[in-house]
Amino acid sequence: MSNPSIGVPVDAAPDAPALVRLVRGGIVETQHRGDLAIVGEGGALRASLGSPDRLISLRSSIKPFTAVAVLLAVEAAGGSMSSEALALSSASHAGADEHVAVAQGMVDTYGLDPSLLVHGRPSPLRSGTSGELLQHMCSGQHLSLLLLAQSAGVEGRGYDSYDHPVQLRIRAVVGELLGVDMNAAPWGMDGCAIPTYGVPLRAAAEGARRWANPASSGLRPELVSALGRVRDAAIAHPRLIAGGGFLDTDLIRGGEGAVVAKQGAEGLCLVGAPGIGIALHTEDGDGAARAGRVATVAALRAAGAAVASASSLDLHRYVEYPDPRGGVPLARVEPTATLANLTLS
Numbered sequence: 547m548s549n550p551s552i553g554v555p556v557d558a559a560p561d562a563p564a565l566v567r568l569v570r571g572g573i574v575e576t577q578h579r580g581d582l583a584i585v586g587e588g589g590a591l592r593a594s595l596g597s598p599d600r601l602i603s604l605r606s607s608i609k610p611f612t613a614v615a616v617l618l619a620v621e622a623a624g625g626s627m628s629s630e631a632l633a634l635s636s637a638s639h640a641g642a643d644e645h646v647a648v649a650q651g652m653v654d655t656y657g658l659d660p661s662l663l664v665h666g667r668p669s670p671l672r673s674g675t676s677g678e679l680l681q682h683m684c685s686g687q688h689l690s691l692l693l694l695a696q697s698a699g700v701e702g703r704g705y706d707s708y709d710h711p712v713q714l715r716i717r718a719v720v721g722e723l724l725g726v727d728m729n730a731a732p733w734g735m736d737g738c739a740i741p742t743y744g745v746p747l748r749a750a751a752e753g754a755r756r757w758a759n760p761a762s763s764g765l766r767p768e769l770v771s772a773l774g775r776v777r778d779a780a781i782a783h784p785r786l787i788a789g790g791g792f793l794d795t796d797l798i799r800g801g802e803g804a805v806v807a808k809q810g811a812e813g814l815c816l817v818g819a820p821g822i823g824i825a826l827h828t829e830d831g832d833g834a835a836r837a838g839r840v841a842t843v844a845a846l847r848a849a850g851a852a853v854a855s856a857s858s859l860d861l862h863r864y865v866e867y868p869d870p871r872g873g874v875p876l877a878r879v880e881p882t883a884t885l886a887n888l889t890l891s
Contacts, residue, residue, distance in 0.1 A: 758818025
């Protein structure tokens with residue numbers, strides 16, 4: 547039986563509405579359905595499409611929140627983390643030299659053992675990297691989990707186990723940040739071989755709001771301070787969060803110091819902006835990496851967020867398929883009227 551405090555499973559919720567469509571000439575060729583939750587002060591639902599209680603897997607969108615758990619442990623042990631290390635701990639990065647340099651710096655500074663990393667090496671064919679271990683998109687987070695273990699005085703080996711002290715600490719801190727009992731949450735193994743947890747979409751949106759607005763998060767002071775540090779790190783180093791051309795990096799760049807964002811696999815995007823948090827999930831997983839970014843920018847525009855008009859988002863407002871002959875685009879991915887006409891309460 548499902549736990550109603552955790553959310554409604556994707557196969558038990560009402561059908562999600564079409565958020566984005568691909569138009570080719572006079573043909574609506576495909577549609578992408580999804581759910582959207584926009585929350586305001588105190589997590590109050592300001593607008594939604596589909597089911598705001600839809601159960602979603604946090605996947606990589608959890609990383610800024612696990613970075614808070616790491617920072618708290620490091621500082622409790624008398625240590626510190628640089629802004630760059632905090633940003634990479636929150637990242638799904640592109641494996642560029644700038645990312646690897648920060649990852650290597652974490653290894654060197656804290657004496658971490660890369661042989662304990664469980665995420666494996668990135669595929670050179672799929673990632674465009676040379677396949678080195680620290681080029682893996684999750685290397686920053688995984689190194690930070692080894693750092694959490696070190697700071698807590700526990701063995702780092704096995705940090706991928708659900709019952710490892712690292713995962714117990716993550717569930718405690720992330721649960722407090724999102725307002726969810728993570729020990730009651732359904733879970734599975736992420737693609738990088740650590741547990742991932744299921745939460746309602748609106749809880750993820752509230753996490754994003756708190757991340758962007760820690761002073762009005764209602765959290766205890768230690769969490770407010772740590773969340774603020776993680777927020778400031780992302781804003782100071784947006785390219786470390788993903789890389790040039792990625793939606794979350796471009797959202798942070800365009801937010802003029804007031805916006806944070808983190809994507810997760812299978813069509814999830816979290817955005818925190820002044821006063822609001824947005825969580826959007828594309829039902830089909832958005833394998834073409836087009837629907838989620840178009841829908842997210844449209845949702846920000848509907849919410850009246852200033853970042854929606856930023857030039858850094860020009861490649862994400864629509865996805866156009868060029869004419870090889872140099873003419874007008876052959877097709878365009880665009881928001882549906884349902885999403886474009888959304889209003890906030």
